Amino acid sequence: MNAATKQSQSAISLDQFLALPDFEPAAKQVLPHPVYEYIASGAGNEITLTDNERAYDRIRIWPRVLNDVRSVDTTVSLFGKTLVSPIILAPAAYQGAMHPLGERATVRGAGRAGIPFVVSTNTTVAIEELIKEARAPLWFQLYTQNDRKITENLIGRVETAGCEGICVTADTPVLGVRTRQLRAGFQLPPGVSTPHNVRGGGASGNMDPSLHSPLQWEDIAWLRSLVRTKLWLKGILHPDDADRAINLGVDGIMVSNHGARNLDTMPATIDLLPAIHERVAGRVPVIVDGGIRRGTDVLKALMRGATAVMIGRPYLYALAVGGEDGVARCIDLLTRELTYVLRLVGQASVKKLDRSLEWPPLG
Numbered sequence: 001m002n003a004a005t006k007q008s009q010s011a012i013s014l015d016q017f018l019a020l021p022d023f024e025p026a027a028k029q030v031l032p033h034p035v036y037e038y039i040a041s042g043a044g045n046e047i048t049l050t051d052n053e054r055a056y057d058r059i060r061i062w063p064r065v066l067n068d069v070r071s072v073d074t075t076v077s078l079f080g081k082t083l084v085s086p087i088i089l090a091p092a093a094y095q096g097a098m099h100p101l102g103e104r105a106t107v108r109g110a111g112r113a114g115i116p117f118v119v120s121t122n123t124t125v126a127i128e129e130l131i132k133e134a135r136a137p138l139w140f141q142l143y144t145q146n147d148r149k150i151t152e153n154l155i156g157r158v159e160t161a162g163c164e165g166i167c168v169t170a171d172t173p174v175l176g177v178r179t180r181q182l183r184a185g186f187q188l189p190p191g192v193s194t195p196h197n198v199r200g201g202g203a204s205g206n207m208d209p210s211l212h213s214p215l216q217w218e219d220i221a222w223l224r225s226l227v228r229t230k231l232w233l234k235g236i237l238h239p240d241d242a243d244r245a246i247n248l249g250v251d252g253i254m255v256s257n258h259g260a261r262n263l264d265t266m267p268a269t270i271d272l273l274p275a276i277h278e279r280v281a282g283r284v285p286v287i288v289d290g291g292i293r294r295g296t297d298v299l300k301a302l303m304r305g306a307t308a309v310m311i312g313r314p315y316l317y318a319l320a321v322g323g324e325d326g327v328a329r330c331i332d333l334l335t336r337e338l339t340y341v342l343r344l345v346g347q348a349s350v351k352k353l354d355r356s357l358e359w360p361p362l363g
């Protein structure tokens with residue numbers, strides 16, 4: 001077992017997990033301390049890490065009653081395709097450190113729920129292996145490398161394998177100041193490697209800056225010319241950047257602060273979403289991530305203009321405690337909460353959510 005877990009993951013009954021926050025303490029028990037810290041920590045003093053969640057708590061929902069909510073519709077449409085729910089698994093590196101089957105277990109769990117999984121460049125299982133297991137769309141998160149040929153080949157490889165989208169992470173010119181992660185001394189466990197980032201994966205789990213120079217706007221046009229599937233830009237936090245990205249032809253925007261792992265004291269993503277939604281004005285879909293833990297959080301993100309949301313840490317903790325079953329349970333719990341919440345606010349479809357459900361009323 002390369003994840004060197006402290007207790008058998010299969011010994012844990014998943015019935016005890018009733019909500020996403022339940023997975024973290026259990027994962028802390030089973031994971032080696034540095035791996036737990038790698039997942040849990042944020043940048044700097046973790047002000048944004050806390051705020052990503054607290055900002056959802058500050059939003060108040062203003063429900064309506066007596067509407068017909070006997071059946072609720074959680075499906076969303078993305079580029080003409082129907083997704084069973086607005087929930088997507090965010091890209092996260094090094095899952096082989098969290099569970100012996102790594103991303104393979106995540107793909108299976110996502111497939112059972114029928115939701116997309118965004119595979120990190122720093123996956124520990126090659127994309128061709130993951131595609132064989134996939135029962136739902138796979139997208140690929142791209143960190144570019146200085147050698148443009150490597151990036152070109154990688155895009156070709158993952159698209160040929162069957163990935164339906166390329167999500168370029170724009171918010172990581174360098175890794176953040178992750179003091180807590182450094183203190184814990186996170187290293188990739190022996191036997192765990194990153195097949196798509198062979199030269200830059202690094203045993204420390206960090207990217208080698210000599211191989212990854214910061215992306216610039218000019219590079220987006222180059223990437224646009226290469227990507228034949230859908231091109232997403234992840235890490236957009238300013239309406240002007242969203243506008244510029246759309247003018248360069250990206251197909252979708254991901255409002256993300258990288259789970260508060262890069263720059264500390266940024267605002268929470270849910271607080272930035274309305275201004276970006278307003279500027280995007282329906283030209284492309286907008287996805288938001290960071291701090292989503294409850295069905296009410298998903299509802300609030302959709303109320304504020306997101307087409308879909310991504311979750312990160314919760315499914316990684318679920319992966320650590322239960323592998324494929326854990327991931328499936330995590331998604332199921334969140335989706336089920338969303339269906340309850342929809343009924344309770346008096347809205348039968350996720351497609352019809354807007355800020356009329358927010359208290360106090362706008363304007």
Ligand SMILES: Cc1cc2nc3c(=O)[nH]c(=O)nc-3n(C[C@H](O)[C@H](O)[C@H](O)COP(=O)(O)O)c2cc1C
Pocket residue numbers: 038039040052090091092093120121122141169234256257258259260261289290291292310311312313314316
């Ligand atoms: C352990 C871990 C590894 C991550 N690795 C990547 C990555 O390789 N590429 C990327 O674009 N984002 C990465 N992220 C950020 C996530 O894609 C996502 O933006 C974030 O986790 C969402 O916030 P949440 O964890 O509060 O749900 C990572 C996040 C975590 C927790």
